[in-house]
Amino acid sequence: MKSLLKSEALTKVIAIDLDKEAYEVGLPFVRKADVEHKINYIHSDGMIALNNLLKNERQEGEFDFAFVDADKENYINYHELLLKLVKVGGIIAYDNTLWYGSVAPSEHEEVEDTPWDALRKLNSFLASDSRIDLSLISIADGLTLCRRLR
Numbered sequence: 001m002k003s004l005l006k007s008e009a010l011t012k013v014i015a016i017d018l019d020k021e022a023y024e025v026g027l028p029f030v031r032k033a034d035v036e037h038k039i040n041y042i043h044s045d046g047m048i049a050l051n052n053l054l055k056n057e058r059q060e061g062e063f064d065f066a067f068v069d070a071d072k073e074n075y076i077n078y079h080e081l082l083l084k085l086v087k088v089g090g091i092i093a094y095d096n097t098l099w100y101g102s103v104a105p106s107e108h109e110e111v112e113d114t115p116w117d118a119l120r121k122l123n124s125f126l127a128s129d130s131r132i133d134l135s136l137i138s139i140a141d142g143l144t145l146c147r148r149l150r
């Protein structure tokens, strides 16, 4: 599920997930906290939904924060879209970026087409991306915070 925190006096969250049941797991807690009116759930593939926010809803630079915890193979693609959706100074967070250490395999291990291979490539890409400041936090199985610089 990806969450986008929208910059408004009244904070709004866009939550995107292919699986409606995943959203519904959290719904009782959302209701208990009385914040359902602040959440716009989009039942969709992440790339389609983010492209739609950019192209059809013209939300470029409108978001303060994005949290990505979905298909690891697409993180690198989400990154390009989120760099446009999140404002300069805003934060993009990627979950699972250490994958319990398996992002650093020995050179003999077969890692192609695995989530940890995708995360390893993402980590290398982000480390040399001059559009962001980056901090990879070793909490749980890794959380990368990227601050958009330009």
Ligand SMILES: C[S@@+](CC[C@H](N)C(=O)[O-])C[C@H]1O[C@@H](n2cnc3c(N)ncnc32)[C@H](O)[C@@H]1O
Residues within 6 Å of the ligand: 001, 002, 016, 017, 018, 019, 022, 044, 045, 046, 047, 069, 070, 071, 074
């Ligand atoms: C590990 S779960 C995380 C859910 C949520 N962040 C949480 O902590 O409860 C990953 C979620 O990504 C969703 N997902 C996987 N591929 C997706 C895609 N292409 N587009 C949107 N959501 C996707 C799955 O349906 C699943 O609910």
